[in-house]
Amino acid sequence: MQEFLGNVATAKKILERLGARVRVLNQVVGINSPCVLVVIESPDWKAFGERLEKMQSDTEWQQFFASAVLNNSNPAAELIDTALSADVPLG
Numbered sequence: 001m002q003e004f005l006g007n008v009a010t011a012k013k014i015l016e017r018l019g020a021r022v023r024v025l026n027q028v029v030g031i032n033s034p035c036v037l038v039v040i041e042s043p044d045w046k047a048f049g050e051r052l053e054k055m056q057s058d059t060e061w062q063q064f065f066a067s068a069v070l071n072n073s074n075p076a077a078e079l080i081d082t083a084l085s086a087d088v089p090l091g
Contacts, residue, residue: 004076
């Protein structure tokens, strides 16, 4: 858990530099609990697209993601799911 939370802290720092708002939640009840949710928010779709482009070309992000996830034979956590959600305006 300590290694995983260290990775999350590093990712959060990089993603915030790239324009995202990052929230980390501990899911204590539900189908995948217990687990940690890492939520990456953008203010709108334009900012979302711009951040994705930055992530694809950002050396620090690419190196971090490769070492923590892609090229890691013993990762600190198991990726359970990824999703894309949007706010629903109600008024």
